[in-house]
Amino acid sequence: MFNRKKFKFNRNKERQIDEEVLKPLYSNLEKNTEVLNFLYEDCSDVIFRSFVIADQIKAQLVYIKGMSNIEEIDSNVLTPLMQQTDQKSVNPRLLIEQRVSVAEITKIESFDTCVEQLSVGNPILLLDGDQQGYALGLAKWEKRAIEEPSGELVVRGPREGFTESVEVNTSLLRRKIKSPQLKMKTLKVGSYTQTTIMITYIQDLSDETLIEEITQRIKRIDIDGILESGYIEELIQDNSYSPFPQVLVTERPDTAVSNLLEGRVVIVVDGTPFVLIAPTTFYSLFQSGEDYYHHFIISTATRWLRFLFLFISLLLPSLYVAVITYHQEMVPTTLLLTMVDSREAIPFPALVEALLMEITFEGLREAGLRLPKQVGAAVSIVGALVIGQAAVAAGLVSDPMVMVVALTGIASFTIPRYNIAIPFRLLRFPIMLLAGTFGLLGIMIGLLAIIIHLSTLRSFGVPYLSPMAPMKRRDLKDTLIRAPLWKLNTRPHLTGEYNKYRQSSNQKPFPEKESGEE
Amino acid sequence: MKRLKIIWLIGISLFLLTGCWDRRETNDLWVVTGVGLDQTEDGEIEVTVEIHSPNSDGGEGMGGESSQVGGNKMIHQTGKGISIPKAIEDLDTQLPREILWSHTKAIVINKALAETGIREELDFLIRHPEPRLRSYVFISEGSAKDIMALLPPLERSSSEVLIELAKSEVLMKVTLFDLMEMLKGESDAAILPMVDKLPPEEGEQPLETNAYINQSAILKNGKMVGSIDDRLTRGVLWFRDEIKEATVTVQPENADGLISMNLIKGTTKLIPEIDGNQLKMTVQIETIDDVIQNKTNWDLNEIEKQRILEKELAEAIETRLTDTLEIVQKEMKADIIEFGEEFRRKHPEQWKGIKKDWEERFPSVEVTFDIEAKILRTGQGNVPW
Secondary structure: OHHHOOOOOOOHHHHHHHHHHHOEOOOOOOHHHHHHHHOOOOOOOOOEEEEOOOEEEEEEEEEEOOOOOHHHHHHHHHHHHHHHOOOOOOOOHHHHHHHHOOOOOOEOOOOHHHHHHHOOOOOOEEEOOOOEEEOOOOEEEOOOOOOOOOOOOOOOOOOOOOOOHHHHHHHHHHHHHHOOOEEEEEEEEEOOOOEEEEEEEEEOOOOOOHHHHHHHHHHHHOOOOOHHHHHHHHOOOOOOOOOOOOEEEEOOOOHHHHHHHHOEEEEEEOOOOOOHHHHHHHHHHHOHHHHHOOOOOHHHHHHHHHHHHHHHHHHHHHHHHHHOOOHHHHHHHHHHHHHHHOOOOOOOHHHHHHHHHHHHHHHHHHHHHHHHHHHHHHHHHHHHOOOOHHHHHOOOOOOHHHHHHHHHHHHHOOOOOOHHHHHHHHHHHHHHHHHHHOOOOOEEEEHHHHHHHHOOOEEEEEEEOOOOOOOOOHHHHOOOOOHHHHOOOOOOOOHHHOOOOOOOOOOOOOOOOOOOOO | HHHHHHHHHHHHHHHHHHOOOOOOOOEEEEEEEEEEEEEOOOOOEEEEEEEEEEOOOOOOOOOOOHHOOOOOOEEEEEEEEHHHHHHHHHHHHHHHOEOOOOOOOOOEEHHHHHHHHHHHHHHHHHOOOOOOOOOOEEEEOHHHHHHHOOOOOOOOHHHHHHHHHHHOOOOOOOOOHHHHHHHHHHOOOEEEEEEOOOOOOOOOOOOOOEEEEEEEEEOOOOEEEEEEEHHHHHHHHHHOOOOOOOOEEEOOOOOOEEEEEEEEEHHHHHEEEOOOEEEEEEEEEEEEEEEEEEEEOOOOOOHHHHHHHHHHHHHHHHHHHHHHHHHHHHHHHHOOOOOHHHHHHHOOOHHHHHHOOOOOEEEHHEEEEEEEEEEEEOOOOOOOO
């Protein structure tokens, strides 16, 4: 199980461990203990507790401090076994079945399963004369409570978010989807971390080949450790040079479940509250789970607002630069005269001015993100000065530029998902350079390049811009608009084709006819 | 990977190339808001530009002071030459910055230049890519330079005043594009608003006053032939179906005072007819008016009184239109009321024959009126006290 052979360590011990760990357990307790002692040499958090059952059978209990429930071990394992005084022909296996009151007991036959069970916190009980070990399901370690996900806040909707524990996360999914059709396949990735990865899907909704493809891509990963789902995302996505995310990342169980119901696959990674959803499309990255909880007219308006602000966030500084340096005739006269006034004393070209301010803003944003909370207030005060009136008073930038930067800043925060906001924030700069060199023509070149790139992207075989390109009219009901729920009858074309209809049609509510009327 | 490197190299070196060749920072521009064209006594053309002077202390203070309204922020500069391009060349030598023509919205031509013909001069403004075809054209009674040089007490600049005056559509509103069409059209006659200086208020500086539109200039074959006053201009507006604002005051028979009515809607249809050799034109007008002042003792709620009033209103309009025709059709013989266009549209075949001697035949067109006036609202007060 440990792929350490591939690394160039030639130490004897390494090799010895690899050999030992693959061996089955011995029937001799002393020998077993010796091997475990050797494996866990210098691991002071691993506790070996030897005791005797009924004055005859020697036993060894191994567990890792802080990962197992000690009270339960005391009361349900040690106490009944040690108080066993009946000396007549004690059968150790029977004894475990009769005396140990633990719900989950796994039988262990080799050292590698032994190590695996120990590392998830399950104590191991080894008996002399028994070639089997017993892993007791008494793992218990400190977990964070389920909290509201701070990265995806909603006004209306469930307040629970995924946590760092894969068990909790899958239970959150299972709590929402009661059907046994919800399947979870477990994989372990990371030669040292052995991180649990759950591929979750609904049988008969998801494409078998999609699940197969995802499984294959994850299995292909050979890495020493997986610390976050970002590792997996980067190692399985289709186009790794694209700045655009090709996997949806969420902290919200409701978002994950709604994607499961559309035939997508949720990848839960142990140790992070962020689960991955694949495949995804460009448009679903601009949707918030909340869209489906509010009235459809409001949700549609919100979506339009997001797209409007997407364009502002991408293009506004470039448009300003292009218009003020090349296309002065496009500005209303009064506005132009005011802009001319405020730009009169500025020493830089508009492009330099825009770059200066935008880079400063991005710097401030990053600073505000990473700084400890106590310092944050200071940053916002300084920030307000830097991108505020002080910059104008210092004669570095003009009034309209401050306005443009502020609006762009706000616009980039209206995009509900952080990972899709970043590429647009980044692409703003090349487009600004294009606008400064070629004017509006440059902006068009930049936009075309982005659109061409987006249309070549695929996420696990699904075109990134679908259902717009390729056009699938049926799916337009849930892209730029959010049709009423009683109209969302079918699942998305490319992921939910295997079970096309999600509900019966004609569900538009209407008032009951009064009984007197015919 | 190698391909990627090459793309990168090309991409980076693109930025080193001399882009930006037509980049113009606003700091290097002077925005022209109005142009005045004059003909000097020695036959040269004088171009006066009204330039917005950028407030160089825009960065100081809290930035708010830079936009004080009505302050003297305009610079006026004049260039001279045998043609407009020559005059502009002369102007360029005087100005340290490049001129931005795209925001020129008022073009004032003085009467002397208009009388010698403006078609050739307009050609420059139309051919040049920067000036807008949507800018408004005016004829000035005196020199256009003086009109441009005014410092209006309320608006930012003199051209701003002119633009707003044209937009109010009380009298003529003619853009460069309209003028182009008029000069190109079947009749080759044009009508332009005429501006003059309002005498300044007592105690004010001589320049601190507004320009105003008080009459209209009539052009034939690109040359100004005369002018008509505001009353007749409204008559022309009626014919051209461009009437937007009009107040008609009538004194009905048997009434002891005046009643004023305000136009709500007026539509005009010209129906041409060719009867043998005789050209006939029916002017069909429908108008809806509100009563805005009643100085008589009439109770306007009475239907009969309203009917009388409507008849009076129609008659008043007809009188005005007949007066207009008298001057425009009979005296000046300028088809600014676009009868020729109507004939061409309705009878394109016959028009080909008529067109040649249209100038002679236009005054002989027989005009009949069919005016239908309606009173929509008479207001709340029934009888004045």
